Amino acid sequence: MTTVEEPARSGGRQRDAARTRAEILDVATKEFARAGYAGARVDEIAARTRTTKRMIYYYFGGKEQLFTAVxxxxxxxxxxxxxxxxxxxxxxxxxxxxxxxxxxxxxxxxxxxxxxxxxxxxxxxxxxxxxxxxxxxxxxxxxxxxxxxxxxxxxxxxxxxxxxxxxxxxxxxxxxxxxxxxxxxxxxxxxxxxxxxxxxxxxxxxxxxxxxxxxxxxxxx
Amino acid sequence: MTTVEEPARSGGRQRDAARTRAEILDVATKEFARAGYAGARVDEIAARTRTTKRMIYYYFGGKEQLFTAVxxxxxxxxxxxxxxxxxxxxxxxxxxxxxxxxxxxxxxxxxxxxxxxxxxxxxxxxxxxxxxxxxxxxxxxxxxxxxxxxxxxxxxxxxxxxxxxxxxxxxxxxxxxxxxxxxxxxxxxxxxxxxxxxxxxxxxxxxxxxxxxxxxxxxxx
DNA sequence: TGATTAATGTACGAACTGGTTCGTTAGTGA
DNA sequence: TCACTAACGAACCAGTTCGTACATTAATCA
The missing domain is CATH 1.10.357.10 (Tetracycline Repressor, domain 2)
Structure with missing residues (x-):
């Protein structure tokens, strides 16, 4: 599992599509494994990410597709x-x-x-x-x-x-x-x-x- | 599994605590097995019963206790x-x-x-x-x-x-x-x-x- | 360097969901 | 037969949840 590691960036928000995508997948994996599909919360996944829920829909389209990607x-x-x-x-x-x-x-x-x-x-x-x-x-x-x-x-x-x-x-x-x-x-x-x-x-x-x-x-x- | 069978009653609503309880359990078993705990819907269980959601709470207390009973x-x-x-x-x-x-x-x-x-x-x-x-x-x-x-x-x-x-x-x-x-x-x-x-x-x-x-x-x- | 776009954040809403409130009725025992 | 209670139903509510509209900014490239 290619877990996302901290690139030790200097504070400021930067953009990194691959990193954001991978981080969402990491967190989503844990959340779906913890709570199942119906029990998993998109908001919860987003909250544990450095990005927002918006990005989940931007990169994956929806909860269903996110689970498939996971x-x-x-x-x-x-x-x-x-x-x-x-x-x-x-x-x-x-x-x-x-x-x-x-x-x-x-x-x-x-x-x-x-x-x-x-x-x-x-x-x-x-x-x-x-x-x-x-x-x-x-x-x-x-x-x-x-x-x-x-x-x-x-x-x-x-x-x-x-x-x-x-x-x-x-x-x-x-x-x-x-x-x-x-x-x-x-x-x-x-x-x-x-x-x-x-x-x-x-x-x-x-x-x-x-x-x-x-x-x-x-x-x- | 003691499934509830139709007592072939003549139309009119009657009262039968044991039967109602058992019917809820039957339906809940299928619903929880189908959708998991989080995926199961209390409303859905009630709808597939001859009784209402109110009775689920009356007999079991809540979704969690219903699952335990199942x-x-x-x-x-x-x-x-x-x-x-x-x-x-x-x-x-x-x-x-x-x-x-x-x-x-x-x-x-x-x-x-x-x-x-x-x-x-x-x-x-x-x-x-x-x-x-x-x-x-x-x-x-x-x-x-x-x-x-x-x-x-x-x-x-x-x-x-x-x-x-x-x-x-x-x-x-x-x-x-x-x-x-x-x-x-x-x-x-x-x-x-x-x-x-x-x-x-x-x-x-x-x-x-x-x-x-x-x-x-x-x-x- | 300025225009373009990929990437991102905020705020919001419509539908859903577990649970409850309030009132009603069928059976039962005095 | 009448009061009492166990059993029941309809409507409602507050919090949640997936998804989106809209605004914004960092990178990129002509």
Missing amino acids: LERAYSVIRQAEQELDVEHLDPVAAIRRLAELTFDHHEAHPDFIRLVSVENMHEAEHIAASEELAEIGSPALEVIRRILAAGRESGLFTADVDAVDLHAMISSFCFFRVSNRHTFGALFGRDLVAADQREHYRTMLGDMVIAYLTADRTRD | LERAYSVIRQAEQELDVEHLDPVAAIRRLAELTFDHHEAHPDFIRLVSVENMHEAEHIAASEELAEIGSPALEVIRRILAAGRESGLFTADVDAVDLHAMISSFCFFRVSNRHTFGALFGRDLVAADQREHYRTMLGDMVIAYLTADRTRD
Whole structure:
């Protein structure tokens, strides 16, 4: 997330379209993640910016488009992280485990992103559907998974004929749920899934689960 | 969900506190699930009821308490379903698989509940925390899992020393994500996780995953 | 340097929204 | 049957919220 940093200017108001735009996006990201789409207040976003509400409409057109822009930028961050994935030098088992761990880490590091995705799901992904940029981003991680699975299958390490998208769903679901549902889960079961001292435990558990699934003897039961 | 059914009364307005209350809850459940807390409109809820907004405040006090009441009733439904769980006559492996499948089915059958839980997580579970009823419901399913795990461990079928809450989280995360994130996942990866013709596939996949994890030889890698 | 325009700020308004006030009526028990 | 109360409805209100009209100024370039 390219957060806007202070250029340490000398007091006086100056003009910087890119900076203003980026600052609005930064603040809007936090506000939409905090309160959801309907709960987010345009006035509140403007107030936390060095500029005014007028600029939000000037640059983005409206609340709806602002949210779409926030989503686009948020997704571009993972896409970028996925492009830097470097696990294919590992053997298939280690590669999948590493991939799962990186997914785990990314989810933990970006709770705002997870809240935005939850919000977008409440809206049935209508903003993604309406965005050209988002409709076609695909997922670099998916290609990586595909190749690792093929290698694992070939070397006989992976018994199952698992689909890459399915495996991605499996890994994501655990990582996502752990963050998105931590509050209700914590309140109902008295366990903080994101507690620091549980981090390694759940990270390992995810890897164990995925590897167990991929290497299991499916004929046993 | 005890939905209010028409008592087929003969035209004239009559009084029925229980019915009015229940009808408000029914409509509110749908509205909060549809639009989230902030997005839900008290006027809209009232309009879809045979009564007026006045009654919402008469019976529940306000929007916030109405949402809490909606949550309480929604959670009571799963609690009840969990109490009817009957899997312990099966061997541990079959019992866990069956439990996972029932969880899977329940999530699929109650998308509104899943949306409500997502909404409550956006609010950091503050309504659950504030509700005496919800703060202490616990989970009958958890006790069932505990006993199955103990049996499986004893008979040597389950290699791992897995915690019941963790296993519940693992099962729930997949079931929950599949429904809660189906829209963004579908938009981004072109796969509908809740498509009818994929149902058995994912149901089996969940069972395979959980059993593989529980029966895996953790010393291999 | 002066004209042009991109960028910005102020003030305002129309519609909405949660909540309330006030009055009414159906059932119930003495 | 009559007084009492739980249940109910219509209208209203005050604060909020998205969006805009209008005025202004900093950069840019001929």
